[in-house]
Amino acid sequence: MSPKQQRGEATVDLVLTTALRVYAAHGQQGFTVGSVTAASGVSLGSLYHHFGSFDGLAAALYTRCMGELFDAMTAAVTRTRTARTGVHALVRSYLEFTREHRDAALFLHASAYSGYLAAHAEEISAAKEAKLAAIGAWTRRQVLKGEIVPLPGPLVEVLVMGPVGEAARRWLSSTYAFDLDEAERLLPDAVWRTLRPGPDA
Missing domain, CATH: 1.10.10 (Arc Repressor Mutant, subunit A)
Structure with a gap:
């Protein structure tokens, strides 16, 4: 260079x-x-x-924060051995990132309806797809092994990211009195129950 x-x-x-x-x-x-x-x-x-442009700067900042979050989640899930511990790791790493990198998490959640996301949708989408590739590959392996319900990847993403994203948003918001410690204790199993293939899995 x-x-x-x-x-x-x-x-x-x-x-x-x-x-x-x-x-x-x-x-x-x-x-x-x-x-x-x-x-x-x-x-x-x-x-x-x-x-x-300034929108370009904001989009670049969003992409950077998003990448840091997904890197943390990827590092957590790739260290696990079972579908259950992997799902737990995904949920906990998202919540831990929110706690430890509050500024980045706040910017990510506050950007949801910002114009720069729409203006730079293609490059943000490409960056997200690249960062989620390893997690997607891990999920597909668990589905093929019968350890996670056979749903399309985007739906699995919704089932994992939806609850933890809302938990993070509430903790970050001054509007809610939200216990993140409790979420870290209870959400991993709650999300796992939506993804396991049966009650005995």
Whole structure:
């Protein structure tokens, strides 16, 4: 990698790290191109050079946070030996990521209806598919072995990610008094019961 490329990557990392910090400190209203350039010391021209637009920056930050979450889930599930422990690991790693990386989790959940997700849907979808590939392969192996109900991959994803995503959203929201410790104790088995092939599995 050339020195110029190294400087470019360092700038991208600085802007993304700063953007998340700005969002965590000031929320959606304070998350502006001016606040990010001021906090990072990166010029507006440089930001647009690397991200194309402020929406492009936000989409890149979303992709980065999403990748970190899925990397944590992949690392957790690939260390397991059974379908049950794998499902438990997926659920717990999502909730642990939410607790340990609150700023990233908050940005992911707050982005659900943001315009930049629609504007950059193709690249976000491609990044998600790549990051979920290992988890999808693990799930297909469990289905072939008869250890997980034979459902299409997207439905298995919904059954795992739906409950933990909602649990994380409630914990992150100031609207709810939500016990994440209790969720970590109870949700893994609750999700597993929706995926196991029978009551004796």
